[in-house]
Amino acid sequence: MIVPFSHVLLLAAVLFGLGIFCAVARRNLIMIVLGIEIMLNAASIAFVGAALRWGDLEGQVFVLFILAVAATEVSVGLAVIVYAFRRTGSFDPGAFNLLK
Amino acid sequence: MTVYGILFYLLAAAVVAATAVAITRRNLVHAVVYLIFSYFGTAMLFYLFGAPLLAALEVIIYAGAIMVLFLFVVMMIKVEAPEEYLFPVRQWIPAAFFGAVYLAAGCAMIFASPGNEAALRMLLATPREFGLYVFQNHWFSIEVISLLLLLALVGALRLGRGKHRTGDQV
Numbered sequence: 001m002i003v004p005f006s007h008v009l010l011l012a013a014v015l016f017g018l019g020i021f022c023a024v025a026r027r028n029l030i031m032i033v034l035g036i037e038i039m040l041n042a043a044s045i046a047f048v049g050a051a052l053r054w055g056d057l058e059g060q061v062f063v064l065f066i067l068a069v070a071a072t073e074v075s076v077g078l079a080v081i082v083y084a085f086r087r088t089g090s091f092d093p094g095a096f097n098l099l100k
Numbered sequence: 101m102t103v104y105g106i107l108f109y110l111l112a113a114a115v116v117a118a119t120a121v122a123i124t125r126r127n128l129v130h131a132v133v134y135l136i137f138s139y140f141g142t143a144m145l146f147y148l149f150g151a152p153l154l155a156a157l158e159v160i161i162y163a164g165a166i167m168v169l170f171l172f173v174v175m176m177i178k179v180e181a182p183e184e185y186l187f188p189v190r191q192w193i194p195a196a197f198f199g200a201v202y203l204a205a206g207c208a209m210i211f212a213s214p215g216n217e218a219a220l221r222m223l224l225a226t227p228r229e230f231g232l233y234v235f236q237n238h239w240f241s242i243e244v245i246s247l248l249l250l251l252a253l254v255g256a257l258r259l260g261r262g263k264h265r266t267g268d269q270v
Contacts, residue, residue: 002102002104002105002108002148002149002219002220002221002222003104003105003108003109003219003220004216004217004218004219004220005215005216005218005220006210006211006213006216006217007108007112008108008220009210009216010207010210011112011115011116013203013206013207013210014116015115015116015119017199017203018116018119018120018123019119019123020199021123022123024195025187026123028128030128030170030173030174031123031128031131033170034122034123034131034132034135034170035123037135037162037166038119038123038135038138041138041139041142041162044142044146044154044158045142045145045146048145048146048149048151048154049149049220051149051151051225052149052150052220052221052223053220055221055223057225057229057230057233060151060154060225060230061233061234061237061238061241063146063151063154064154064157064234065241065245067154067157067158067161067162068245068248068249069245069248070161070162070166071161071165071166071249071252072248072249072251072252074166074169074170075169075252075253075256076252076255076256076259078169078170078173078256079255079256079259079260080259081173082173082176082177082259082260083259083260085177
């Protein structure tokens with residue numbers, strides 16, 4: 001016997017909120033991508049908890065896909081950040097105003 | 101409360117605390133190292149929830165590969181942290197208000213929905229069961245995911261070569 005499922009969902013919600021705060025409030029491209037990673041991780045916790053709640057392996061399969069998508073997203077995202085850094089010399093999202 | 105319940109609350113507190121410390125660091129290396137702690141806690145939570153293969157993958161991929169990628173980028177590029185400041189209060193208060201409303205509604209929904217009060221039973225999906233399930237029911241999705249990873253590899257290579265192109269204005 002572990003804990004009620006609602007506590008697992010609450011933990012995932014708190015982590016997701018922290019990720020949103022990190023992605024919205026920080027002014028650093030790398031911290032924004034880290035915030036997205038935190039949000040994906042929170043979703044994974046909710047999925048694994050749900051898989052245990054209903055005794056169904058679908059939730060765990062989804063976590064496998066989330067892992068792959070997170071790896072994809074972070075590799076392309078960091079490549080874009082490095083590219084943008086070469087062009088503007090800054091990590092500040094406010095510095096990317098070439099279209100202005 | 102059983103020993104598993106105590107373990108869950110300990111791990112949950114550790115994960116939330118490590119994440120909260122990580123997102124407030126100015127130094128990016130510190131933030132990444134704290135997030136590695138957070139992912140180790142998450143992996144132990146997965147193990148507690150009966151997903152040992154996912155726990156191993158979480159350590160290998162998240163705490164290993166992804167965070168090392170972040171560390172490489174942080175160390176490859178001379179980071180002068182941009183000036184961090186919170187939004188002005190005028191913009192900040194409404195966002196916090198709506199966030200609090202959603203959080204309250206979500207908590208109410210979580211605790212009001214039936215069947216969530218019963219404690220979870222311990223179950224275990226062995227890596228063998230899990231692998232058989234994945235490749236019996238989701239083999240096509242696995243192929244799509246592998247294609248996605250290949251595309252990410254190509255895209256990252258294409259973006260990373262930008263410096264050597266001719267006519268690239270800096």
